[in-house]
Amino acid sequence: MIKGQKVTLRAMSKADIPTFVRWFNDPEVTQYLAGHMMPMSTESEERWFERQITEGEGWPLTIETADGVTIGNISLMHRDELNRHAELGLVIGEKEYWSQGYGTDAIRTLLHYAFAELNLHRVYLRVHSFNPRAIRCYEKAGFLHEGRLRQAVYRHGAYHDELLMGILREEFNE
Numbered sequence: 001m002i003k004g005q006k007v008t009l010r011a012m013s014k015a016d017i018p019t020f021v022r023w024f025n026d027p028e029v030t031q032y033l034a035g036h037m038m039p040m041s042t043e044s045e046e047r048w049f050e051r052q053i054t055e056g057e058g059w060p061l062t063i064e065t066a067d068g069v070t071i072g073n074i075s076l077m078h079r080d081e082l083n084r085h086a087e088l089g090l091v092i093g094e095k096e097y098w099s100q101g102y103g104t105d106a107i108r109t110l111l112h113y114a115f116a117e118l119n120l121h122r123v124y125l126r127v128h129s130f131n132p133r134a135i136r137c138y139e140k141a142g143f144l145h146e147g148r149l150r151q152a153v154y155r156h157g158a159y160h161d162e163l164l165m166g167i168l169r170e171e172f173n174e
Contacts, residue, residue, distance in 0.1 A: 002061070004109030006102055009061040009074060014049065016062055019070055021045050023093030031155060032131045033091060063092070063106045071097045074106050076114060076123070084121035086114065090134075099133055107141040115169040124166035128153050135163065143167045 002009040023029050024040040052060055060075040072092040079086040088110070092103050114120045125143065127134050143165040151159035 002109055002113050004105045006066060006105040007071075007109060008064045008066070009106065009109055009113075010064060012049065012052070012060055012062045012073065014046075016070060016073075017042060017045050017049060019093070020073070023091065026093070026095075028095065029091065029093050032128055032134060034089075034126060060089075061110070063102065065097070065102065069094070069097075071102060072106065074110050076110065076118075076120075079120075084119065086118075086120055086123055088123050088125045090125075103134075103137045104140045107137070111141065111167065111172050115172055120169065122166055122168050124164065127163050127165060128155065129161040129163055130155070135165075138165050141167070142172055144171070 021040055021042050024033075024045070059077075059079075060073050062070055063072040063074055064070050071094040072090065074091075075089045076086040077089055088107065090103060090107060092098055092106075111123060114123055124146070125138060126149075127138060129135075129148075144167065145163060146166045147164040149162040149164065152162040153160045
């Protein structure tokens with residue numbers, strides 16, 4: 001487990017699957033996620049979970065509050081060992097915990113681990129331009145705007161920009 005100020009990051013377990021399926025079938029949650037989310041079955045989430053265990057690509061972690069409530073997950077994906085960078089993915093699926101600092105604390109906690117323990121040099125992410133809550137969260141965690149992919153995301157009947165943000169180890173340590 002990795003402890004932050006407001007959250008604990010722990011390994012995912014099979015017991016988390018029903019919670020994840022509930023989140024990933026909520027259009028209010030999935031509108032902000034990369035890719036197009038189709039309705040999700042328990043079986044498809046179980047297959048995804050098994051791939052994470054056998055292939056271990058994303059290092060997904062479950063986010064829990066100090067009182068043990070599962071509220072989201074966070075991961076470092078597309079790790080590049082040569083160039084020492086990875087892409088951060090985050091979802092706070094429990095909407096009553098939105099805009100309360102839990103996402104920022106989860107990110108800072110994972111960044112500390114990524115830079116101090118995994119020896120990463122850079123962590124980056126992609127965020128939809130119509131998600132101002134997430135953009136503020138990433139900025140509070142220290143991410144800087146690095147670029148914009150114009151009209152890269154189709155949601156709600158229109159094209160939207162995708163923003164690229166990143167943070168370097170020395171920026172995080174300042």
